[in-house]
Amino acid sequence: MKTIYNPSEEKQSTELAIGTFAISTILFILYIISNGNSMVLVIAWPFALGAIIVNAIMFVHLTDLFIHLSEQRKDIGVKLLILISNIPILFFYYLIVMKS
Numbered sequence: 001m002k003t004i005y006n007p008s009e010e011k012q013s014t015e016l017a018i019g020t021f022a023i024s025t026i027l028f029i030l031y032i033i034s035n036g037n038s039m040v041l042v043i044a045w046p047f048a049l050g051a052i053i054v055n056a057i058m059f060v061h062l063t064d065l066f067i068h069l070s071e072q073r074k075d076i077g078v079k080l081l082i083l084i085s086n087i088p089i090l091f092f093y094y095l096i097v098m099k100s
Contacts, residue, residue, distance in 0.1 A: 013058050013079045020051045021086050028093045036100050048090075059083055 027047065031040040062083065066076045 010079070013062055014082055016055065016058055017083045017086055020055060021089065023047065024051065024086075024090055024093060028097070031097060036097075041097075055083060055086070 024044075024047075027040060027044040031037070031044065034040055059080070062076055062080050066073055066080065069076065
């Protein structure tokens with residue numbers, strides 16, 4: 001029995017991207033407000049490592065779907081772009097934290 005993939009049912013990748021972006025932004029704002037308190041980094045670095053791992057797993061999953069489901073590539077491609085859009089924003093946060 002073949003399972004039919006419906007991209008509108010898959011919301012986990014978008015929720016993951018928005019969730020990691022929101023939590024990262026909150027941690028970044030806390031770091032800035034606390035004048036570079038290292039306690040915020042104690043929380044932020046493990047979260048960042050976990051977020052990288054989970055987002056990488058989701059990226060591989062979406063890439064696999066993109067390759068195998070040619071009729072759904074547009075929808076899956078949008079989800080991939082949403083997931084990847086976090087990278088430059090979080091890199092910008094990283095640069096600011098490292099310079100302070």
